[in-house]
Amino acid sequence: GAVVSQHPSRVICKSGTSVKIECRSLDFQATTMFWYRQFPKQSLMLMATSNEGSKATYEQGVEKDKFLINHASLTLSTLTVTSAHPEDSSFYICSARDPRLDYNEQFFGPGTRLTVL
Amino acid sequence: GQNIDQPTEMTATEGAIVQINCTYQTSGFNGLFWYQQHAGEAPTFLSYNVLDGLEEKGRFSSFLSRSKGYSYLLLKELQMKDSASYLCAAGDSNYQLIWGAGTKLIIKP
Numbered sequence: 001g002a003v004v005s006q007h008p009s010r011v012i013c014k015s016g017t018s019v020k021i022e023c024r025s026l027d028f029q030a031t032t033m034f035w036y037r038q039f040p041k042q043s044l045m046l047m048a049t050s051n052e053g054s055k056a057t058y059e060q061g062v063e064k065d066k067f068l069i070n071h072a073s074l075t076l077s078t079l080t081v082t083s084a085h086p087e088d089s090s091f092y093i094c095s096a097r098d099p100r101l102d103y104n105e106q107f108f109g110p111g112t113r114l115t116v117l
Numbered sequence: 118g119q120n121i122d123q124p125t126e127m128t129a130t131e132g133a134i135v136q137i138n139c140t141y142q143t144s145g146f147n148g149l150f151w152y153q154q155h156a157g158e159a160p161t162f163l164s165y166n167v168l169d170g171l172e173e174k175g176r177f178s179s180f181l182s183r184s185k186g187y188s189y190l191l192l193k194e195l196q197m198k199d200s201a202s203y204l205c206a207a208g209d210s211n212y213q214l215i216w217g218a219g220t221k222l223i224i225k226p
Contacts, residue, residue: 043202043218091157093160103147103167104148104212105162110159111159
């Protein structure tokens with residue numbers, strides 16, 4: 001199956017700083033990637049859909065100026081949490097669709113645990 | 118609107134069988150997925166149904182009825198390692214996955 005990597009796996013930062021999370025599709029070209037956030041004991045919450053070469057589509061209630069998404073190549077999407085605050089501490093997970101498949105399976109990265117002090 | 122419903126939590130005994138139900142409503146339909154998620158980890162793919170009927174894969178089986186907007190995940194010979202959340206997701210016509218809130222499965226010895 002398709003492989004998606006995510007880096008870093010864990011990050012601790014100070015309040016007010018920015019953090020960049022990378023999501024890479026390793027053995028396929030992903031025209032569409034998705035960014036999710038998950039708080040403890042809660043389900044996945046889709047934050048945005050990232051399309052290569054165009055602006056990301058953000059879900060209602062997600063601040064696009066705070067969560068910057070860049071999908072500059074077919075194998076890399078980045079999520080930057082700007083001016084992070086303790087309430088941004090969460091598990092961030094990316095996923096990608098393989099356009100060679102005719103169904104919607106999403107392949108998930110291992111996730112990034114962000115802790116903002 | 119688009120909606121996925123599944124039970125919040127279920128408890129079963131090691132060695133037994135458990136069925137996790139999911140009902141869905143989507144704009145268009147492009148298949149029904151089940152994912153497993155252990156605490157602190159990303160979801161992993163379990164099964165995909167696009168046609169009516171039962172798909173069997175080892176101890177896990179998944180069923181779909183498109184006319185009823187209904188699916189279930191059947192886990193047999195439960196093991197302690199099966200304790201996890203099970204996420205139901207339906208694909209819509211825009212290749213988005215509409216996610217359920219997940220069912221936390223607790224396995225007791």
